[in-house]
Amino acid sequence: MSCIDRSGDGNVETPELGALEHRIGHRFAKPDLLREALTHRSAAHQQATSRRGRRSGTKGEGSNERLEFIGDRVLGLLMAEWLLERYPGEQEGALGSRHAHLVSRTALAEIAQRMGLPEALNVAAHEERIGIRETANVLADALEAILGALYLDAGLAPARALVRRWWADFIQAQAKPPKDPKTGLQEWVLARGMGLPVYETISADGPSHAPHFVMAVKAAGLVGEGEAGNKRAAESAAAADLLARLMAQRGTGSK
DSSP, rough: OOOOSSSSSEEEEHHHHHHHHHHHHHSSSSSSHHHHHHBBBHHHHHHHHHHSSSSOOOOTTTTTTTHHHHHHHHHHHHHHHHHHHHTTTTOHHHHHHHHHHHSHHHHHHHHHHHHHHHHHHHHHHHHHHTTTTHHHHHHHHHHHHHHHHHHHHHHHHHHHHHHHHTHHHHTTSSSSOOOHHHHHHHHHTTTTTTOOOOOOOOOOEEETTTTEEHHHHHHHHEEEEEEEEHHHHHHHHHHHHHHHHHHHTTTTTOO
């Protein structure tokens, strides 16, 4: 496989990275930012261990976690900006519902798949064997990291261009503000005379700059689970999972 030394300082570009840049729509002045955005913590750990012998250094060092941290904020800002432009008559509640859907793990993972990120990710061999590059959280994190890399490489303009290109189908499909899954689940059980959903924290871990919550919700004799970077989003994901289970068990269940 041929590589190109773009900068003259020994940094090489693989054909795969060049193809991904084309899909992103931006040629990086600092290609190491793109490499970092595609590096899962398992690969960073493996590389650090091979360089230093036994494990040392900061947990997550060299991975895409720092870029994910800033990319999450970039995405939130750019999506809020776009929604204000597109729906000048809507108020905070409706805009917030649209925003939550568009920046959800589910939406990000689907866009990452369309963009071809699974093949571009750098993961450790043992994680490769269990299929981690296809998991929603890993793909969503990588897409946020790419947005962070774009911002650090050239500011908001290329990040905005990526968002408005790759999220276009999602935002055009929102004829009405989507209902928050927690609200939808509560309305579903109350309409059938059932008890209110009960939420429970399964786990809460991860570094302070990138926490990870796993929540469960119980209602109607079933359990749903969800995970996200904050408790509220994880509860919403759990409610969406339980709603899907209820619909599958009882048909549409909306009448």
